[in-house]
Amino acid sequence: MNVPVVRSRATAAAVAAGVAAGALVGCSSTDDQVPSIGYAIDNALTTYNAQTVDGAASGARQAFPRVQTGFSYLGPEGEALSDNDIGGVAVVPADVLTVSYTIAPQATYSDGVPMTCDDLVLTWAANSGRFVAGENDLPLFDSASSAGYSDIDRVDCVSGSKEATVVFRAGRSYEGWRSLFGATELLPAHVVARVADVPNVVDPIQTGDLAAVGRIADFWNVGWTLTPGQVDTTLLPSNGPYKVDSYGEDGGLVLVANDKWWGVPPETERIVVYPKGTDVQAQVDAGDLEVIDHGAGGTMPSDGFERTDYPSHGVEQLTLATSGMLAPAAARRALALCVPRAQLFEEVGHPGFDEPAGIGSGLVDSRLVQSNTLLYGPVAATADGRYREPDTGASTAELNGANLDGITVRIGYLAPDPRRSEIVADIAAACAPSGVVVEDASSPEFGPGALRAGAVDAVLGSTASATGPAGAVSDEAARYSLRSGVGSNIGGYVNGRVDAIIDRLAVETDDASALSLATEGERILWNDMPSLPLFNQPRSLAAAEGMSNVVANPTIAGVGWNMDRWILHR
Structure with a gap:
């Protein structure tokens, strides 16, 4: 895999950090290269299969892009590049x-x-x-x-x-x-x-x-479920530079160089992946953690680390049930009308960066096209400025129109997560006057399947309900999470016309036709409200002094996309 030149402002800082780190150790001998690098991610590692519903929402794509290689991989510009x-x-x-x-x-x-x-x-x-x-x-x-x-x-x-x-x-x-x-798709x-x-x-x-x-x-x-201390590596063969060696309760997921790999050998013999729930500061203090790939808002080490904050292609959003308490579209609109979206963006949506336009520059008002595309402006205009500030009167009117005295909405996400905890608390405070009671239903074991099972009423996550990094230049993951019969449509939303629009957009090459389709689709979606987009998920990368070749990737692949090129000198 060749490492491409990175041109975007957000990832250029990470490239510069890698170059600077390389310059610092330029006169060092190979004797001071560290043979093991610790890598912390903000997601659970529960499966070797990133394509199941829970697997796609897990940290598998962060951990395994250089374990399960394919004919392409997601580079730091968000495009699928040939491998x-x-x-x-x-x-x-x-x-x-x-x-x-x-x-x-x-x-x-x-x-x-x-x-x-x-x-x-x-x-x-x-x-x-x-x-x-x-x-x-x-x-x-x-x-x-x-x-x-x-x-x-x-x-x-x-x-x-x-x-x-x-x-x-x-x-x-x-x-x-x-x-x-592509990578993590061939098993x-x-x-x-x-x-x-x-x-x-x-x-x-x-x-x-x-x-x-x-x-x-x-x-x-x-069959590819990963349980710490109970991993059968005979079920986990690799076709990449690294392979799974072990998975322990405290020792993380250990990847080692694959001696059957036919390409350029990895620069570092061993990568230890620490999933969500790891005491990051304790691992840093022990000298066992050098790369941290987390959603912005959590605790990140400062001494001895260089930090980069950047927006991702994933969209932070509420995915709503279409059954139970939120079965009526009016109930879903009532919730959306009391969510303080503008406040949330200002408080937690762009920490450490201020983008003038495109990805990360403001609220996201479209589910079908991304904010850095030519189609975004007219498609997003279908929201017509609604759902930005809490509107208690309109929210209450929606409940009254559906003969509802009030509703209780349980919002789930993988805990602990300070940023998402703050989001839910702010929504609860803003929605209470409307008769919408919002409860924080997070847990350290949370998965998107909880929405399908009726254990929660909404999932707070990124594109397709991913806990960690998500998205790419392609819009298909976001679109298909709204299509009936698709696993990532965990809210169970069904609309035949939206299905037809999503199917057509997947093959449409004419911009005018795509604009017409996306505009019609977005108008339906703002009425049906199967999800409520907030803003592009902010990400944070921290790399220890002495690290080289660590490059931020604002897609579902995360920072681990080129882990076989990482080098640490001390």
Whole structure:
């Protein structure tokens, strides 16, 4: 993986920090390079599978981008960049979008098993939404998002081969196809086949053998769960520069250099990933922590560290239930009308930076397009200035119109989180006069599945309910979290017209058509209120003195996107 030049203002500071750190140790010998680096993230590490609903909201994408490599990775500009270590990708001339994938001949997992096209078939099957069962046709795979994969008609692959041809459905030339089969999306199909007791995953998927596919899905959904002290590394082979060595209650998740890696070896032999809940200051004091990748607002060390604050592509938001207390759209609008959005942005939305325009410059008034795009202005205008300041009268009127004396809204998020705690407290204070009682329902074990289970009424998180970093240049993760039948749509929102708009935007190339579609969609969404966007999630990176090549990444990949290039000298 080549490290690209970073040009954005927010990440340039981190690059400068890396360059400065490198300059400080420029005269040092390799003897003073530290063989282990500690890396703290602001999310739970509960699974090796970043594609399930809970996995996508977890810290898996921060921890494993250089453990589970793919044909692309998210660089610090937010774009999907090619990873040529894995192989080559080429568009094949055809009547429909057809893409050829060739896996590098030397590509091998850390357990010695070659990478094959079976891995691509598994990824497509798990995320396509095609495999369902039962009277209600429920998906067998608990996939977070079908974006792009549901547009694929088939993946031509002979099990064990290094080549695959991906054929899209007619009229479904997915605009973001270059991001498919990327880092943290390709998982070892040979492990699944072994546990599911099938010769390979390709044959049952291609023939539609639902009994076998069901066993494959059972493992894919929960078989890669990570429990400290109980990790079976035979289930976790790596195709990247690092592999999982251990996971302890106090020792963090230990990644070590993968001796089967065929690319440029990692600069540092060992990376220890510390999940949310770690006593950061204690680890710093012990000399075991050098890189911290957290949402802004938490405690960060100052002595011996250089800090960078920057906005991310992820949007801090409330994802609302569409059942229970918030089943009526009027109840959801009543909550939105009393949320002090402008106050929240000013108090916690841009700590350490003031962006004049685009990402991080103010409230976000669109769910379908990002604030640094040409379409944002007219699309965001559909909000018409509403929902910025608390409007007690309008909020109460919505409740009265729905024959509701008042509502109680339990807002959940992964604790502890000082910034989100402050947000919920401010919402509770502003909403009380309207008859909207807001309760903080956070916990250290919280996951977005709590909303699906009815344990909370709203989730406070980033794009697609992620606790930590989220988003990318592509809008698809945000859009598909509002599409019916998609796992990341944890609020259960259903609107057929919105589904059609999201599907069309995924393949639309004409700006005028995209503007018309997004404007119509946003008008519906502000009325239905399945979610309430706040502002771009602010992030903080702290790197210890002596660190080189630590580069902020304002996407779901987080700072760990290039951890194999990190160097620490003392």
